Amino acid sequence: MSKWGLFLEALRSGLMRRELQSEAWVLNAVENSISHIDLSDPGKPVVTSTIKLDDPTPAPFKRGRIAFNNASASSTKTFSCASCHPDGHTDQLLWVLKTPIVSGGSQIQPRSTMPLRGLRDTAPFHWDGIPGDPYGGNNSANVRGHSPPNVDGSSPDNAIRNVVDGALKSTMALGDSATGNGDLLDRNERYYMSRFLLAIPYPPAQKRAFTNVLSKRAVDGFELFHIKGNHEGKPQPNVCGDCHRMPFLVSTNTPGSGMDAPTWRGAYDRFLILPQGRLNIIDFDFYRNIAEKGIPEKDLWRLSWRSKPRFDPIWEMVLEGSTGYSGTFARQLTLNRKTANQRLALELLPALEASAAEEAIVLQVEALLDGKRHDSAISKEVTISKLIKAARASPANNSLVTPKKGNF
Numbered sequence: 001m002s003k004w005g006l007f008l009e010a011l012r013s014g015l016m017r018r019e020l021q022s023e024a025w026v027l028n029a030v031e032n033s034i035s036h037i038d039l040s041d042p043g044k045p046v047v048t049s050t051i052k053l054d055d056p057t058p059a060p061f062k063r064g065r066i067a068f069n070n071a072s073a074s075s076t077k078t079f080s081c082a083s084c085h086p087d088g089h090t091d092q093l094l095w096v097l098k099t100p101i102v103s104g105g106s107q108i109q110p111r112s113t114m115p116l117r118g119l120r121d122t123a124p125f126h127w128d129g130i131p132g133d134p135y136g137g138n139n140s141a142n143v144r145g146h147s148p149p150n151v152d153g154s155s156p157d158n159a160i161r162n163v164v165d166g167a168l169k170s171t172m173a174l175g176d177s178a179t180g181n182g183d184l185l186d187r188n189e190r191y192y193m194s195r196f197l198l199a200i201p202y203p204p205a206q207k208r209a210f211t212n213v214l215s216k217r218a219v220d221g222f223e224l225f226h227i228k229g230n231h232e233g234k235p236q237p238n239v240c241g242d243c244h245r246m247p248f249l250v251s252t253n254t255p256g257s258g259m260d261a262p263t264w265r266g267a268y269d270r271f272l273i274l275p276q277g278r279l280n281i282i283d284f285d286f287y288r289n290i291a292e293k294g295i296p297e298k299d300l301w302r303l304s305w306r307s308k309p310r311f312d313p314i315w316e317m318v319l320e321g322s323t324g325y326s327g328t329f330a331r332q333l334t335l336n337r338k339t340a341n342q343r344l345a346l347e348l349l350p351a352l353e354a355s356a357a358e359e360a361i362v363l364q365v366e367a368l369l370d371g372k373r374h375d376s377a378i379s380k381e382v383t384i385s386k387l388i389k390a391a392r393a394s395p396a397n398n399s400l401v402t403p404k405k406g407n408f
């Protein structure tokens, strides 16, 4: 029986016997397996067997992901990094971590959890810009001074490893129960977790066109954000891009505060903003009105440009700006008698071919030509361009064109 068949079988028998409540089937999502649990003694559940499912995830990434989701990473064994950063994102909550006191204060400030997507090349980390700092300079604990770098900047691995070790020593440890020297997760697990963290991507930009051409409004947004700035009643406009700087929309060592300017990538995917969520306070009428609508992200982020309509096109910058994927990524096209001459096909197909030629995506074609099935992922003798040419010449044959993966 195929693994899929086994799974269905497992599910079926699991469901059938659930009335007896003596057993359970559990999908282990991170390991990608299914376990059968014997519950005849509910106080002592026993794993009787585990079915491993096919998993194309590269091994180092998977090992790191397991460490990231592992509750053994906390001294109480009750939570993991993923508890606050589900799927590498943010829980959209405020926490008081054991972080340095901001200069001038007497207590640690609460902080909103940051997303862990796109960490590569955005060191140093945390709102305060202290952990994993390859540059040195001021930071929130040393606003007017100059701290030396605390990691060697020759590789992004060093900066991220610094945060991993730091979090295991503080956030994950009750009191001073962990020293951070391997008592919570060993060297290997820390290494793979760092690899995993550096590889967490942003999802493809929500509204990027498959031609990779920005809409006029998004171009206006880029210009407003990076060149013209927002009018805020001062002699000089506030040019966001001076600090939320291209290409990743981040910068460090902000004069006067030592804070890190966070990225705007994925802004459409989180509604708690600013290091202390100071706008997301239900007692503010302006926030209550937005909350009652379900907190549409755009409405919330608009507050940061004082809700000025002139500046609104920067939202299109966010929706269309690259997060690392070509706009052709994950598009799919069926060519047949009906679709071959439709405008969408005529525009999408050359865009897919151009992206594939630039190696921004890997294109896969499945075609039925003269009754014979071809799959570019399997057969090497038929090239993609031949298949597409044949499908174009004879659209009665069916072809499916699918970009599989890639970077931009």
Ligand code: HEC
Residues within 6 Å of the ligand: 073, 079, 080, 081, 082, 083, 084, 085, 094, 095, 097, 099, 111, 112, 113, 114, 115, 116, 119, 122, 124, 125, 126, 127, 128, 163, 164, 167, 168, 171, 172
């Ligand atoms: C209790 C909730 C919580 C847990 C558990 C947690 N974090 Fe965080 N994480 C946060 C908060 C809050 C911040 C922002 C901290 C700050 O700026 O002071 C943060 C920030 C980060 C950042 C900075 C991201 C950036 O863009 O600068 C990284 C990296 C990170 N965490 C990694 C981890 C790792 C690795 C673990 C597990 C070893 C972990 N976190 C466990 C709440 C948590």
Ligand code: HEC
Residues within 6 Å of the ligand: 229, 230, 238, 239, 240, 241, 242, 243, 244, 254, 257, 259, 260, 261, 262, 263, 272, 273, 274, 275, 301, 304, 305
């Ligand atoms: C002088 C540098 C600087 C400029 C210019 C700047 N910012 Fe920021 N921004 C920061 C820093 C630093 C932070 C981190 C939080 C803080 O200091 O409050 C931040 C945080 C933010 C956040 C929170 C993001 C999140 O992930 O929660 C928003 C929203 C924001 N800025 C909007 C803007 C807008 C809109 C403009 C332009 C009109 C702008 N900023 C211009 C430095 C800057």
